[in-house]
Amino acid sequence: MPYDSAFLLRAYRTMKTIRIFEERCIKEFEAGNVPGFVHASNGQESIAVASCIDLSDTDIIGSTHRGHGHSIAKGCDVIGMMKEIMGKATGLCKGKGGSMHIADFDKGMIGANAIVGGGQPLCNGAALASKTLGTKDIAMSFGGDGSANQGTVLESLNFAVVLKLPHVFMFENNGYGEGTGANYALGCDSLADRNRAFGMPSEYVDGTDFFATYEVCKRAIAHARDGKGPFAIEAETVRFDGHFIGDPQLYRGKDEIKLAKKNRDCIKIFRDRVIKEGWLKAEEMDAIDTEVIALIETAVKEGLAAPNPDPETDLMADVYCSY
Amino acid sequence: MPYDSAFLLRAYRTMKTIRIFEERCIKEFEAGNVPGFVHASNGQESIAVASCIDLSDTDIIGSTHRGHGHSIAKGCDVIGMMKEIMGKATGLCKGKGGSMHIADFDKGMIGANAIVGGGQPLCNGAALASKTLGTKDIAMSFGGDGSANQGTVLESLNFAVVLKLPHVFMFENNGYGEGTGANYALGCDSLADRNRAFGMPSEYVDGTDFFATYEVCKRAIAHARDGKGPFAIEAETVRFDGHFIGDPQLYRGKDEIKLAKKNRDCIKIFRDRVIKEGWLKAEEMDAIDTEVIALIETAVKEGLAAPNPDPETDLMADVYCSY
Amino acid sequence: MTNKIKGPSSIKTYREAINDALRQEMRRDPRVIILGEEVSGGAGCEGQDDAYGGVFGVTKGLMPEFGRERVIDTPISESAIIGAAAGAANNGLRPVAELMFFDFIGVCFDQIFNQAAKFRYMFGGKSRTPMVIRGTVGAGWRAGAQHSSMLHPVVTHIPGLKVVMPSNAYDAKGLLIQAIRDDDPVLFLEHKIMYDLKCEVPDEAYAIPFGEAAFPREGTDVTIVAISNMVHRAIQAADELAKEGISCDVIDPRTVSPLDEESILESVEITGRLVIVDEAHERCSLAADISSIVAEKGFSSLRAPIRKVTAPHAPVPFSPVLEDAYVPSVERIIRAVKDVLGA
Amino acid sequence: MTNKIKGPSSIKTYREAINDALRQEMRRDPRVIILGEEVSGGAGCEGQDDAYGGVFGVTKGLMPEFGRERVIDTPISESAIIGAAAGAANNGLRPVAELMFFDFIGVCFDQIFNQAAKFRYMFGGKSRTPMVIRGTVGAGWRAGAQHSSMLHPVVTHIPGLKVVMPSNAYDAKGLLIQAIRDDDPVLFLEHKIMYDLKCEVPDEAYAIPFGEAAFPREGTDVTIVAISNMVHRAIQAADELAKEGISCDVIDPRTVSPLDEESILESVEITGRLVIVDEAHERCSLAADISSIVAEKGFSSLRAPIRKVTAPHAPVPFSPVLEDAYVPSVERIIRAVKDVLGA
């Protein structure tokens, strides 16, 4: 057995936590309990978990507008997250950030980012800190296929190579930037090839395959941690829901989502594989499902019950460290 | 004879005009007659001329801080240019632009640009105008090895591919961005390869060889004009002088410039070639030299004699087309 | 807010009025193109074309009429978008570029302030850059700190740019048509909270000149200058105050660069009192700007301190209770008016 | 402008004082790093290392002392530079990033105003971003429209940023040390015309707190607030006016965010008259900002219109005769002072 069962159970639990969290977010959004814009990452759980499962709390990730999965995979408290997404005072960011601005520095999660291409330059910085201080921590940035066309991201690739930064660039290619096809917006034939041309190792992987993705990430992380510089990964995946919750998704093909859910569900693929290989039993995973559902139920309950911030004291707090 | 002599004489005359213009700029700068920052392009003349010699006045070029050569090659009046560089009211831009902001819309020269990476997005726009209006004009942007790392340039490459714009991206690799080596700042092994990875034809050429450069440009321009989309060229070249006039150039190797002037002078290489091949006679070119020197002498004289702008009327003029 | 409308008209939303202006100008002038992310939507996808028509649906239906050649979906590359618009404007087109959220100027500001804004001046008056950048501004959508800014003070500071901020559908249509016909780069800022706001809008094309304020309420006690969505709160405040016998002169500059200084100064000459309402942060804001103009040119008329009612010096918070406290409220406007009246 | 200096000191240029501050803080704190284009120079070249030490020579000698690991030359990628600084600041370093010309914020503004400035607030007070961005501002170098802007109003507008604009070597050193030790993102704007300006500067490290103005001239007739290089013109004007018996109180806020409102208000309480001198364009400027603060909070003291002496609403022209007319002159300041005195 190439993976020990604790690892597999952890991977499964984390993916499932993301899935249930996202599904519940959608429900709570529709019920009017979640304000603003929410971008769910269900369908893409395998990448978040494969990327983060070997990272420590001092390794850094930088995320995107679609960041719930990365946060959960990096160890952020889902109850704190749910409260945050509901805008509550006891949320991870005291309700000031919301879904698009979750961060948890104690967990090495330096922020979702509502600006496409905002996070990659920052992860270069985290990697630079590690290199300068000699900590051996690495940084992993997440970005979508769409973000790969943002100049800030492109120049960050070169910058990371020049300064030999321990930074793994993870590009989740879910085929869409909002309602625009990656086929259209990426002028190149292969994003992995384009990234490689910047002078770093770069690999393509089927992101719906947890194990394949995990193995690439392992190599990439080792490369970065060993001081060999940055590494880029393009992981192909599927966005199960709209760009944002409420997106009518007119641009998607007939049956596209149905088929994807049937054939390209990374959690289903994981389950089938571990059962087929005899690595885990269905019951073990079913038990986790029950626990996860209960956990998210608690998160929602606590989220709904949590107090709102107080404009008197909170509106003007924390603009600066010192005044 | 693969090139007719009128063409060869024109190429020679234009390169020589640039050379003498730049050398004279340096002299006039040192004499205190040229204010501000001036970036001379001597050593790189072959690229400017090879790029522009086949372009019409309605084809567009966008240039850089090191833009005198491009302007001259595109047909801008050198007297108007000299006046502009001296800040005079009768300069090409009424003295408001200066060396780093010369433009001449009648000649399809839409501007030098003091922002590294400022011009490439604009040339996409010129190309888009041509495509939309169906004029068959092409746009050619100039940029240095340093500019290739600016996000605006990188995203413009992809943008041009996606919209299939008739835009030739010319990158003059003179080995330096100010006092930083291109080896250092470009993380990739080959800029031409990196550009190709964006999904457009891309070629490397020895930019000190006028003929090789001209042939690549011809192919690139034809490609763009035929509606096949953008094309990138990396032309290796030498900057004979400092980054700016007055730059002590401490970062350059011992004898580097001396050797370059000896072995990699694009005008010398051109002369030697056309004489060796029997395409032109030395005397023909010498006669041009005399004419060019006289022309630049006139430009300087007229420049020095030209009136300054009048703050009363000119300071607030032309901020807007309408108020 | 009654506009003298002659000829056929209909009730339109702010969104529809903008769409109408774009459509009429595109029909009239083949040089007008639209570009931006999702301005049509569905490019390179299996499903429907024109899937979005802009994420706020403002450009819906234009691609089907004018084709992908003139309604251009782009990669997520704002510098390339704005640069392409500016370069195209220099070369014969009249592009309307969309910044989905105006907050995204951060990744393309150079092309706006250093390029488009400066061409004409730098090049000695030899260029024209007839482009419009449409962008959504403002809080109220619970979109958080990076999608809710106003930022008009930043661009108003920059010479060479014109900045337009319509507060209603009628103005939106007329000002956008003017913006498209104008030969200078124009920033057309749409407050996202107003897209469903309706009023009567003429069917035919009309242009509203820049630099001419509107006067949604007339009065003699206090001048209130408000912009964009704040106009509606100012009107509400004025109507409340009217019940208490306080008469407010509400001025909507409509364009902030150029600014109709004269109308403001004339009003203050009568009222002697000024309150400025601006959803932007307070430092170096439009509110400060207008205050300083009056403190310089209308000082002798002033009978009370000039009050600014602005958003605080803090990013826009996500939590609805905080965001609601962040945006200047009708109550704060009323309080400010009473303050300057010493009431 | 006399600063009470105890202990050893020497005459230093503005450039040297900044270099001194960087060197002393880098010695004291290994977390301080410098990054930017040509901050050392010569990377990947055959010739000398530290070939530039910044194009203005400000960081000269630091790379030889601290190595390329802490004085980092970068590609021409300003978003990556500022992003790297911000990300590093979030993760244990105290970076000083250089924007060779502050005009280049156009290509990295997002990392400044949407990222670094907002982290602490968006993340509920859980982050610190102790970074400094040094940038050169201002006209006078005949560098043209894209290399001569001030732009401090743009960043002063943004909550979460601190903006520092020293007018002399003494302040430059003390304020830069404070900026490096400060836990918030600080924009440290150096007017390029002042690099060779000298004054007495203590040898030891010292920090000048933000938000405390300096008072280079004291007087009772008119308050003149001036910033950065304009302080010197204001002083010159004050000295000229003193000869005519007009007594000016010259205030140099030194930091514009935070701003020492109190000192300005106290001065106007005495003088009743205010002239503000700012090299930035006039619209939504710092001059407007200060004017509006006084028109709101110091109105009862005001005995005359508030005059702003600013650059015009035009890009910076290249031609020396135009550029000289563009920058606020001593004559214009004198005229403004006389105007507010009705003299």
Ligand SMILES: Cc1ncc(C[n+]2csc(CCOP(=O)(O)OP(=O)(O)O)c2C)c(N)n1
């Ligand atoms: C600079 C910037 N431009 C545009 C947007 C609007 N926007 C938000 S998400 C998104 C699509 C991103 O696509 P991709 O990177 O593929 O990520 P995905 O949504 O597929 O996870 C866009 C255009 C933004 N937030 N920031």
Ligand SMILES: Cc1ncc(C[n+]2csc(CCOP(=O)(O)OP(=O)(O)O)c2C)c(N)n1
């Ligand atoms: C955005 C921006 N960053 C930095 C600079 C300062 N600068 C001017 S020219 C230059 C070097 C450009 O190098 P390259 O593109 O190779 O052109 P070259 O000077 O060699 O012609 C730099 C860093 C600038 N003008 N604009």
Ligand SMILES: [Mg+2]
């Ligand atoms: Mg995507």
Ligand SMILES: [Mg+2]
């Ligand atoms: Mg170069």
